[in-house]
Amino acid sequence: MSQNVVVIGGGPAGIEASRRLRDLGYTPILIEKTPVLGGHLARWDRLFPEGIEARTVLDPMVADLDGIKYFTETEVSSINRLKDTWVVKLSNGLSAQVRAILLTTGFDLFKAEKKEEYGYGIYERVITNADLEDWFKSGAAPQFDAVNVIGFVHCVGSRDEKAGNRQCSKVCCVTAVKQACEIKEKFPDATVYCFYMDLRMFGRKYEDLYLKAQKDYGIRFVRGRVSEVSEDNDGHLFVKAEDTLFGKPLKIKMDLLVLMAGMAPAADNHQLARMVNIQTGEDGFYLPQSIIGSPCTSSREGIFFAGAATGPKTLPETLSEAASAALAIDRYLKTPQKK
Amino acid sequence: MIDFGYGLTPSSTLKIENVANPAFEELRQREPDVAKCIACGSCTASCSAGVFTEMSLRRVILSLQRGREKETLPMLQHCMLCGKCLLVCPRGINTRHLILSIGKVYKMEEDR
Numbered sequence: 293m294s295q296n297v298v299v300i301g302g303g304p305a306g307i308e309a310s311r312r313l314r315d316l317g318y319t320p321i322l323i324e325k326t327p328v329l330g331g332h333l334a335r336w337d338r339l340f341p342e343g344i345e346a347r348t349v350l351d352p353m354v355a356d357l358d359g360i361k362y363f364t365e366t367e368v369s370s371i372n373r374l375k376d377t378w379v380v381k382l383s384n385g386l387s388a389q390v391r392a393i394l395l396t397t398g399f400d401l402f403k404a405e406k407k408e409e410y411g412y413g414i415y416e417r418v419i420t421n422a423d424l425e426d427w428f429k430s431g432a433a434p435q436f437d438a439v440n441v442i443g444f445v446h447c448v449g450s451r452d453e454k455a456g457n458r459q460c461s462k463v464c465c466v467t468a469v470k471q472a473c474e475i476k477e478k479f480p481d482a483t484v485y486c487f488y489m490d491l492r493m494f495g496r497k498y499e500d501l502y503l504k505a506q507k508d509y510g511i512r513f514v515r516g517r518v519s520e521v522s523e524d525n526d527g528h529l530f531v532k533a534e535d536t537l538f539g540k541p542l543k544i545k546m547d548l549l550v551l552m553a554g555m556a557p558a559a560d561n562h563q564l565a566r567m568v569n570i571q572t573g574e575d576g577f578y579l580p581q582s583i584i585g586s587p588c589t590s591s592r593e594g595i596f597f598a599g600a601a602t603g604p605k606t607l608p609e610t611l612s613e614a615a616s617a618a619l620a621i622d623r624y625l626k627t628p629q630k631k
Numbered sequence: 632m633i634d635f636g637y638g639l640t641p642s643s644t645l646k647i648e649n650v651a652n653p654a655f656e657e658l659r660q661r662e663p664d665v666a667k668c669i670a671c672g673s674c675t676a677s678c679s680a681g682v683f684t685e686m687s688l689r690r691v692i693l694s695l696q697r698g699r700e701k702e703t704l705p706m707l708q709h710c711m712l713c714g715k716c717l718l719v720c721p722r723g724i725n726t727r728h729l730i731l732s733i734g735k736v737y738k739m740e741e742d743r
Contacts, residue, residue, distance in 0.1 A: 503722075506666045510659070512696065515670065535645055537670050537693055542645040 294319045297621060298380045299394045300368060300564065303331025304607060305599025305614045306396035307353050312618030313394075314359040318625070321380075321388050322362035329354055329364065331398050337428035339607065340463075340470040341497040349607070371567040376629055378568070378594060391629075392594045392621045395564060395578060396614070399555040399600040402449030402457060409520045410445065410551055417529055417546070418521060420448075420553045421464070424471055434548070439479050442548045443531055444468045445518045446488040450554030459575055461554030462604040465492045468552045469505045475550075476509045485512045485544065487533050495606065514542065521549060555604040568595050577603045588617040596621055645697055652698045658736045662729050667722040668692045674716035674726055684709035688716055688726055691733070700737050707739065 297313050299306045302324025310320035328334055336346040367383040374389065381387045404412040404420045411418045417436060419427075427434065446468055450461040465488065472484050486505075491513070493499045505511040516533040523529055529549055535542045557576030565572050570590045571579045578601050581589045588596050598617035599610040659666055674688040675681050686709040694702045707730065716726040733739070 503667060506668075507663060510666060535693075535697070537689075538645065538697060540643055540645045542647065544647055 295625060296321055296388055296390045297392045297394060298323065298388055298390050299396060301396035301398055302329040302362065302364065303396060303398045303599065304333050305398065305610045308611050308614035309394055309396060309598050309618050310360045311356060312615050313621065316618060316622045320360050322360055323366050323368060323382060324362065324364045325367045327365050329362065333607065335422065335425060337425045340466045341495065341501045343470065368564065391625055392596060393568065394596045394598060394617055394621060395601050396598050397558045397561060397564065397601045399604065400558050402553040402556045404448055404551045404553045406455055407448055410448065410518065411521045412551055415521065415523045415529060416527055418549045418551065420551045421467055421471060422553065424550050428474060436547060439482055439547045441483050441544065441546045442475055443485045443487060443546045444472055444550045444552060446486065446552050447517065448551040448553050449556065451489065457554060457556055459604060460492065463606055464552040464554055466498045466501060469502050471550065472511045473505050473509045476511065483512065485514055487514050487516060487518050489517050555600060558601065568592055570595055577601065588613060588620045594624065647697060654700065654736060655695050658695065658732060661736060662732045664724045665692060665729055667724055669722060671721060673719040673721060677715045677719045679713050679715060680709040680711055686710055704739060707733065
């Protein structure tokens with residue numbers, strides 16, 4: 293009988309790692325607390341930089357789960373060390389005794405309502421990047437009468453010590469540019485602004501997307517962080533920022549404002565970390581042995597990581613880390629047990 | 632009326648609420664590359680005139696984008712069309728040609 297490996301978190305990292313482990317001859321037990329596999333990817337419409345549909349990546353993965361035991365709407369109740377194994381008890385009453393556990397718990401989308409000055413949850417015309425993806429995916433038309441001026445606010449809950457998230461979330465810059473182009477396609481006559489602090493177009497073809505946004509879509513980029521948003525009697529928004537390149541404060545009336553909520557550490561990281569006695573960094577993400585040399589290995593024997601559980605990552609980075617985690621687990625399990 | 636030494640100061644806030652900017656759109660038609668500016672400031676750093684005057688092409692492009700063309704003439708009149716900015720622009724904008732086009736679109740020739 294093949295050896296079991298517990299994988300906690302059924303997003304792209306968990307699914308991909310499970311498939312790789314299965315291909316290596318193991319039987320992964322994949323645990324997902326929500327009713328569906330796929331994590332954040334399952335609610336996303338299109339992916340940067342080329343705009344391919346998210347489902348073209350996710351669907352083939354979810355269709356290829358033979359040999360993987362997976363449980364949705366299931367949480368981990370407890371994890372205990374027994375000799376050189378881990379005993380994992382699940383909320384569905386089942387338990388597994390394994391030598392290796394892979395944590396693929398991903399990230400939580402930063403709660404944009406925490407940035408009260410932007411008015412998410414207060415003003416109707418303030419939405420988040422995830423809301424916009426829902427809208428694109430469902431095709432449901434917006435409720436607003438006229439959408440002529442649209443703004444995107446970068447770094448909402450990123451690079452923000454006061455909001456408890458010091459890190460750059462990495463993917464929002466290029467997501468904002470992608471979404472700005474998409475919304476320009478839906479409202480060709482609208483004027484679209486992006487408010488950024490820095491534009492971090494680090495990946496292949498990202499800079500090309502930015503260039504296309506400037507040249508072909510006429511997206512207007514304003515360097516400056518939005519300081520506050522207010523509403524007039526008709527529900528339109530007033531957005532204040534400094535145009536830092538111009539050196540002057542700026543005020544624009546807008547019909548729609550999209551907040552680029554960043555990546556926050558998953559809320560249950562601390563609980564799982566306590567169960568297996570590992571550390572999270574002060575930023576709340578798990579600490580691997582080495583961010584550079586061994587990003588998938590924890591300080592405890594038999595505990596491994598993949599994906600955004602150890603910090604913001606793009607989808608391809610997550611998928612390749614899932615593959616390396618599977619290899620790290622394979623190497624660990626093939627190492628003779630200490631007597 | 633007695634002058635108490637107080638007065639109303641006009642707001643310095645940029646109001647781009649009336650977002651239509653037909654002159655800049657015309658410039659964009661003529662010089663599509665103007666939209667490619669990433670405001671890096673290479674042009675300004677290399678500018679022979681900018682060392683001694685307020686000329687800054689980065690600032691000129693930004694002012695035009697924000698509909699503040701009046702602010703650009705005092706800068707542009709110092710340009711000697713040497714083309715050094717063209718050599719350093721990382722986005723490959725033909726800056727020298729752009730400056731000539733700005734003059735045409737915004738009817739600045741007679742003022743030069």
